Amino acid sequence: xxxxxxxxxxxxxxxxxxxxxxxxxxxxxxxxxxxxxxxxxxxxxxxxxxxxxxxxxxxxxxxxxxxxxxxxxxxxxxxxxxxxxxxxxxxxxxxxxxxxxxxxxxxxxxxxxxxxxxxxxxxxxxxxxxxxxxxxxxxxxxxxxxxxxxxxxxxxxxxxxxxxxxxxxxxxxxxxxxxxxxxxxxxxxxxxxxxxxxxxxxxxxxxxxxxxxxxxxxxxxxxxxxxxxxxxxxxxxxxx
Numbered sequence: 001x002x003x004x005x006x007x008x009x010x011x012x013x014x015x016x017x018x019x020x021x022x023x024x025x026x027x028x029x030x031x032x033x034x035x036x037x038x039x040x041x042x043x044x045x046x047x048x049x050x051x052x053x054x055x056x057x058x059x060x061x062x063x064x065x066x067x068x069x070x071x072x073x074x075x076x077x078x079x080x081x082x083x084x085x086x087x088x089x090x091x092x093x094x095x096x097x098x099x100x101x102x103x104x105x106x107x108x109x110x111x112x113x114x115x116x117x118x119x120x121x122x123x124x125x126x127x128x129x130x131x132x133x134x135x136x137x138x139x140x141x142x143x144x145x146x147x148x149x150x151x152x153x154x155x156x157x158x159x160x161x162x163x164x165x166x167x168x169x170x171x172x173x174x175x176x177x178x179x180x181x182x183x184x185x186x187x188x189x190x191x192x193x194x195x196x197x198x199x200x201x202x203x204x205x206x207x208x209x210x211x212x213x214x215x216x217x218x219x220x221x222x223x224x225x226x227x228x229x230x231x232x233x234x235x236x237x238x239x240x
Contacts, residue, residue, distance in 0.1 A: 018046075019045075019046060019047065019048055020046060020047045020048065020116075020119065021048050021049075021097065022097060022098065022099040022100060023047060023049070023098075023099065023100040023101070023102055023119055023174075024047075024049040024050075024051060024092040024095060024098045024100070024101050024102070025043055025047050025049065025050045025051070025101075025102045025103075025104050025115075026051055026053070026085065026088035026089065026091075026092055026101050026102070026103050026104070027039070027040075027050065027051070027052045027053070027065075027070070027088070027103075027104050027105070027106050028053050028055060028081045028084035028085050028088065028103075028105075028106065029052045029053060029054045029055060029057065029061050029062075029065060029084070029106045030054070030055045030056070030057050030061070030078065030081070030084070030106070031057045031058060031059050031061055032057075032059075032061055032106040032107055033057070033059040033060040033061040033063075033064045034064075034219070035106070035107060035108050035219060036052065036061055036064050036065050036068065036106050037064045037065070037067065037068040038068075038108065039104075039106060039107075039108050040052070040065060040068035040069060040070045041068050041069065042112055043104065043112060044068075044069050044070075045112075046112055046116060047102070049071070049092075049095070049098070050069070050070045050071065051070060051071040051072070051073060051088055051091055051092065052065040052070045052071070052072055052073070052106070053073045053074075053075065053084040053085070053087045053088045053091075054072060054073070054074045054075065055075045055078050055079055055080070055081070055083070055084040056074075056075050056076060056077040056078035056079065057078075061106075062074060071091075073087055073088065073091050075087065079188055080188030080192070081188070081192060082185045082186075082187045082188045082191070082192025082195065082196075083185070083188045085103060085185060085192065085196070086183075086184070086185040088101075088103075089101060089180055089183060089185075092180070093177070093180060093181060098177060099176065099177050100119060100122060100174055100175065100176055100177065101174070101175045101177075101180055102115050102118075102119065102172075102173070102174050102175075103171055103172065103173045103175070104171070104172060105171045105172070107217075107219065108215065108217055108219065109214050109215050109216065109217065110132075110171070110172045110212070110214065110215075111212065111213055111215065114132060114172060114210070114212035114213065115172060115174070117210065118130040118132065118172070118173075118174040118210045118212075119174050121174075121208065121210055122174050122176060125208070126206065127176075127206050127207065127208050128175070128176040128178060128179040128203065128205035128206055128207060129173070129174070129175055129176065129179050129200045129203075129205060129206075129207035129208075130173065130174040130207070130208050130209070130210050131165060131167070131170065131173055131197075131207065131208070131209045131210070132167070132170045132171075132172035132173060132209075132210055132211075132212035133165070133166045133167035133170060133209040133210065133211060133212065134167050134170060134211075134212060134213065134214045135166040135167050136166055136167075136209060136210070136211035136212075137211045137213075139211075139213040141216070163197060163201045163207075165197065165209060166209060167209070168193060168194065168197060169193045170212070170214070171193075172212055173196075175200065176205070178203075178205065179200055179203050179205050182199060182200075182202070182203045183196060183199045183200065184199070185199070
């Protein structure tokens with residue numbers, strides 16, 4: 001189905017002087033209505049363009065994203081995070097001035113400071129792809145079970161792709177336009193994380209990992225997200 005796109009209503013967001021005009025933030029969004037507004041408002045302090053792909057949410061996520069100032073693209077039904085990312089990529093590539101895409105989670109676990117640092121690295125060192133990694137330093141503590149699952153996912157991903165990542169399922173990435181144009185995700189659920197590494201690695205363009213901190217908040221823990229995502233990762237690794 002063809003997604004619909006709407007622009008934010010009402011007055012524009014007044015941003016500080018140092019605001020990024022050429023990087024588009026793409027957020028896959030599904031039932032995060034209580035937190036997405038704050039995530040978007042914080043991002044708009046640093047980025048002119050934030051697009052949320054609402055993946056058939058059953059709550060008020062779409063309305064909250066629009067009210068906070070994001071551009072909104074909607075799937076009428078839930079297709080999965082991989083599909084939401086691919087829709088966001090295609091939307092961003094349709095913008096002539098888009099030079100980079102930053103993929104960012106909707107639940108508040110990513111830090112804007114890390115995204116800005118990764119963009120700086122990409123531009124300064126002419127790097128096409130910057131992967132965020134929570135395992136390059138000790139700031140992030142995902143818990144024992146999730147750490148084991150994530151390390152297993154890293155091993156499988158590296159064996160599959162021939163790359164040598166330390167964190168294969170981190171949603172914070174910076175992707176330059178020439179690399180992004182070669183990505184065509186088909187896996188809709190958690191398996192897209194391995195698929196995107198394969199696609200980006202096959203471009204032959206320079207890539208790097210950058211240390212980031214993931215914030216495991218009371219909100220995400222309250223949803224049981226850490227354990228659920230660990231199960232989803234394992235299922236996709238085995239089945240797909």
